[in-house]
Amino acid sequence: MTHEELLARITIDPGVCHGKPCIRGRRIWVSLILGMLEGGMTEQDILAEYPELVVEDIRACLAYANELARGGFVDLLAG
Structure with missing residues (x-):
């Protein structure tokens, strides 16, 4: 999955x-x-929860945090 596809999972x-x-x-x-x-x-702990x-x-979530940490702007569409 590409970085952009991951970011598309966040709204x-x-x-x-x-x-x-x-x-x-x-x-x-x-x-x-x-x-x-x-x-x-771990990822498995979170998936169990x-x-x-x-x-x-x-x-x-990590891709989103990475963008913010690099000073980027994450343009997300609502909903």
């Missing part, structure tokens, strides 16, 4: 979760997944 919608970046189609914040990774959880997710969703 920002002012009407969903107060406009926080979320995994597309879910009310799961990118920051929640990043916090779990920071806390030492949130069985509706797939590995690409976790990697999409």
Whole structure:
């Protein structure tokens, strides 16, 4: 999956979760997944906690964080 395809899995919608970046189609914040990774959880741990997710969703969160860390602007379409 390309970087752009991963980023397409992240959405920002002012009407969903107060406009926080979320995994597309879910009310799961990118920051929640990043916090779990920071806390030492593995991809498999996260997938066990949130069985509706797939590995690409976790990697999409990392791709989003990577863009922000590089000072990039992530242009996401709502919903």
